[in-house]
Amino acid sequence: MATAETPxxxxxxxxxxxxxxxxxxxxxxxxxxTHLGASFRPHNGLQAFLQPWNYWWQAHYVDCLVDTxxxxxxxxxxxxxxxxxSAGCLASRLLTAIWLRxxxxxxxxxxxxxxxxxxxxxxxxxxxxxxxxxxxxxNAKVRENLTRQFDSASTGDLGGGTFWNTxxxxxxxxxxxxxxxxxxxxxxxxxxxxxxxxxxARLLDPEAGxxxxxxxxxxxxxxxxxxxxxxxQGPVLGAMLELGxxxxxxxxxxxxxxxxxxxxxxxxTPEQTTVLSCHGDGDGGLFTGILLRYLALAAADARxxxxxxxxxxxxxxxxxxxxxxxxTETAPGIHVFSSNPLRPAGQTYPPGSxxxxxxxLQAWMALEAAASLTR
Numbered sequence: 001m002a003t004a005e006t007p008x009x010x011x012x013x014x015x016x017x018x019x020x021x022x023x024x025x026x027x028x029x030x031x032x033x034t035h036l037g038a039s040f041r042p043h044n045g046l047q048a049f050l051q052p053w054n055y056w057w058q059a060h061y062v063d064c065l066v067d068t069x070x071x072x073x074x075x076x077x078x079x080x081x082x083x084x085x086s087a088g089c090l091a092s093r094l095l096t097a098i099w100l101r102x103x104x105x106x107x108x109x110x111x112x113x114x115x116x117x118x119x120x121x122x123x124x125x126x127x128x129x130x131x132x133x134x135x136x137x138x139n140a141k142v143r144e145n146l147t148r149q150f151d152s153a154s155t156g157d158l159g160g161g162t163f164w165n166t167x168x169x170x171x172x173x174x175x176x177x178x179x180x181x182x183x184x185x186x187x188x189x190x191x192x193x194x195x196x197x198x199x200x201a202r203l204l205d206p207e208a209g210x211x212x213x214x215x216x217x218x219x220x221x222x223x224x225x226x227x228x229x230x231x232x233q234g235p236v237l238g239a240m241l242e243l244g245x246x247x248x249x250x251x252x253x254x255x256x257x258x259x260x261x262x263x264x265x266x267x268x269t270p271e272q273t274t275v276l277s278c279h280g281d282g283d284g285g286l287f288t289g290i291l292l293r294y295l296a297l298a299a300a301d302a303r304x305x306x307x308x309x310x311x312x313x314x315x316x317x318x319x320x321x322x323x324x325x326x327x328t329e330t331a332p333g334i335h336v337f338s339s340n341p342l343r344p345a346g347q348t349y350p351p352g353s354x355x356x357x358x359x360x361l362q363a364w365m366a367l368e369a370a371a372s373l374t375r
Contacts, residue, residue: 010071012372014079016069016364019037019335020061021080021090024357028097035093036050036101037061040354054208056113060286060361062120063293065091067368069127091124093266095139106142109166111153115178122185143186145183150179154191158215158222159196172214172225173203177235184242196239200251209258211236230263230276231287234294241297253308253323256298259291260311265342274314275322278362281339285358288341289365292316296369313373320370337363 023041028034039054068079068087078086085093098117099106108114121139153163161171162179176195184192203212211232213225238296240252265275279287292315298304299313322341328349330336336368338345339359349355 003165004271007321007324009320009367009371009374010075012320013068013071013364013367015062015333015335016337016360016367017079017087018333019238019337020064020357020360023334023355024360025090028100031097031100033093034097034100035090036097037094037357040356042354053101054283054357055098055102055108056070056110056116056283057358057361058094058284059113059116059120060290060365061357062091062094062098062117062124064361064364064368065094066120066123066127069124070130071368071371073127073130074212074314088127088133091120091127095121095124096141106145107149110164110175111149111162112172112175112178113298114146115175115182116147118143118150118182119178119185122182123200147182147186150182154179154195158217159202161202161215162195164214170225171212171217173199173211173232173236174214176203177211177232177239181235181239182244189243192239192243196236196243196248199236207333208262209254219306228262229279229284229287229291230259233259236289237291237298238294241294241301244303247353249303252298253304256304256308256312259295260315263291264315274311274318275341276315276319278340281356281359283358285339285356286365287361288319289362289369292319292366292369296372300371316366316369316373321368323366327363336360341366 022039025035026038028036037058039052039057065087069091072087073330078084102108106114106117125139150162158171162176164170164175176199180192180195183195198258199211202215205228207214208228210228213227213229213232215332216223216225235253237255240248260274263277264273265277267275276288276291293311296316299309299316301309319341325339326338326341326344327335328345336345336349336355337360338348340348
């Protein structure tokens with residue numbers, strides 16, 4: 001039973017799921033059997049038609065729906081009521097809409113985008129199998145096509161790693177890490193370990209203990225891009241846990257410690273010192289939610305020492321609590337979450353301002369990550 005000391009984290013995650021699917025979810029061009037997330041709300045019809053196509057936001061939308069579907073499976077209760085579609089059904093419709101909106105294909109110019117969709121589709125198939133529903137041939141075809149893309153992008157140039165996009169002038173953590181995680185989850189363990197080894201050799205900042213952004217090719221020169229983002233740490237951690245082994249697990253512990261040391265905020269209470277920093281809106285509005293997904297996996301991993309699991313758990317629970325406490329209810333059952341966990345949504349999204357899907361997915365991911373630790 002939930003109390004002030006032990007809140008109902010599953011109910012909070014359901015509230016986020018309802019808020020995003022109701023406020024942002026729509027049919028694509030009014031087509032039945034489709035579901036797509038609007039890039040922002042509110043907007044008029046012309047804005048909806050002209051708004052940018054954020055493929056990788058939609059990939060993470062699929063992942064969030066799978067999180068919710070896993071909770072539905074555990075409880076036997078649909079997140080938005082018995083009369084509304086299940087999370088798994090919406091995720092399947094979303095994949096259909098992505099294919100249609102992306103001009104009847106799943107490939108695009110960015111290998112990191114495709115990696116996130118491949119990972120989400122793989123998780124959706126696992127959810128379908130757990131519910132006793134056969135996975136769709138389409139989902140397997142998605143991964144078959146995208147795997148070929150990853151194989152072509154993961155070359156020996158610069159000693160290894162994965163190119164970011166089809167320009168092939170930047171090898172970076174945003175592409176290499178999720179591709180490594182995808183390989184690790186689909187039987188390509190050698191490929192995954194090779195990509196991890198490259199990240200450790202070329203992009204790990206030994207002082208910070210965190211992974212830098214990437215290596216950009218300028219003619220005959222290579223330039224290290226030293227920016228450090230929360231989300232880059234997440235799939236690296238996920239790949240380490242997926243592959244296992246003494247060295248990967250040792251590095252996973254070190255990475256958790258570095259995140260806790262370098263990527264948390266100084267709040268106004270002792271608990272808030274474990275709240276993760278965020279990266280604003282736009283694409284950055286997704287970043288910290290992605291890291292929280294993999295910190296939750298670490299918090300529940302019996303192979304890790306207790307102090308590392310406790311640190312990961314604290315970051316997940318406190319960041320999720322901060323998002324929840326800062327929310328604004330704009331209509332019955334519809335919440336808006338802040339892009340900054342230490343500022344209320346009323347400040348980051350004043351009344352009348354456009355709210356971006358990315359930031360709402362981030363809060364939803366945070367709340368799902370927290371709820372996963374109670375199962």
